[in-house]
Amino acid sequence: MEKHNGGERCENIYLPQVAVIKEIIEETRNIKRFILQYEDKSLHEEYKRDGQFFEITVFGVGEIAISIPYSPSRKDSFEFCIKKTGKVTNAIHNMKVGDKVGLRGPFGKGFPYEEFKKRDVLIIGSGVGLAPVRPMILRILENREEFGKVVIIGSALTYEDLIYKEDLISWSKVEDVEILYALNKPTSKVAAHAGYINDLLTDLELDWSNSSAIICASPRRIKAISKDLLKQGMKGTDIYTSLETHMRCGIGKCGHCKVGSKYMCVDGPVFNYEEMLELPPEF
Ligand SMILES: Cc1cc2nc3c(=O)[nH]c(=O)nc-3n(C[C@H](O)[C@H](O)[C@H](O)COP(=O)(O)OP(=O)(O)OC[C@H]3O[C@@H](n4cnc5c(N)ncnc54)[C@H](O)[C@@H]3O)c2cc1C
Ligand code: FES
Secondary structure (H helix, E strand, O other): OEEEOOEEEOOOOOOOEEEEEEEEEEOOOOEEEEEEEEOOOOHHHHOOOOOOEEEEEEOOOEEEEEEOOOOOOOOOOEEEEEEOOOHHHHHHHOOOOOOEEEEEEEEOEOOOHHHHOOOEEEEEEEHHHHHHHHHHHHHHHHOHHHOOOEEEEEEEOOHHHOOOHHHHHHHOOOOOEEEEEEEOOOOOOOOOEEOOOHHHHOOOOOOHHHEEEEEEOOHHHHHHHHHHHHHHOOOHHHEEEEOOOOOOOOOOOOOOOEEOOEEHHHHOEEEEHHHHHOOOOOO
């Protein structure tokens, strides 16, 4: 905060920092990965890996919430996986390397990494839902010895619709990490279950009473999977998800994201299953 004309002038929390698109990777037919770097590169040094999402501005079009798939191999940039769904996401999909966007964040409560230590971990990402869970996967694999067995399930309509296909293959080579695929349509590219994620759960050899899970999928699927995990012996408070709703400010001021008694941007977007059940039925 700096002094100005005798009063205090606050930093403008709504003012985005300019970032440059360094690379664009086509993940699937409708999802692109954008590698962004702050124009002022020193800002990357201040990022402490907290928070769960950023607000990305396409200047002249609008601002959207996008999860942070932080990568330890890219300390001076961010990666965002963005699915084309409407006005702003279409606009960013039409941008090119060298174009500039705005970044505000990080915002929101992330996954409770410390609570997962010394436990078996199950992580499920469906479609673009692998993006919000990727930082947790990378962090757990960086400190592999601190966790029990790790199972990661990637799910999509087809193998081609999966994001982070190369990561999934390289993670499968890490000791005591099991990668499973649940796809709607069969594929010859990997050994995959053609069907629901739920079908895979009973065969997982996890210590269910000492396991933590993350599920990022549609609310309907999260609930269906959680019900089956409860049947295996897991507690609702050990099952986490990152929920999506319409957001604006990202900092608990505008009320746009208020769902029931919760502000999704500050009370979430990460909730455990018991907290999720207290939200209105659309979640
Ligand atoms: C915390 C958080 C993290 C997110 N992380 C990612 C991510 O990593 N990658 C990604 O691709 N998307 C992510 N999203 C969703 C993304 O914010 C929306 O897809 C985006 O705002 C759509 O903007 P648009 O202008 O392109 O679409 P619009 O033109 O605004 O809308 C297109 C359609 O999508 C619906 N829609 C718009 N925003 C949302 C929303 N937030 N939730 C549900 N439905 C919506 C609209 O009702 C409409 O039907 C995240 C959302 C939140 C809240
Ligand atoms: S987005 Fe404004 S209060 Fe949550």
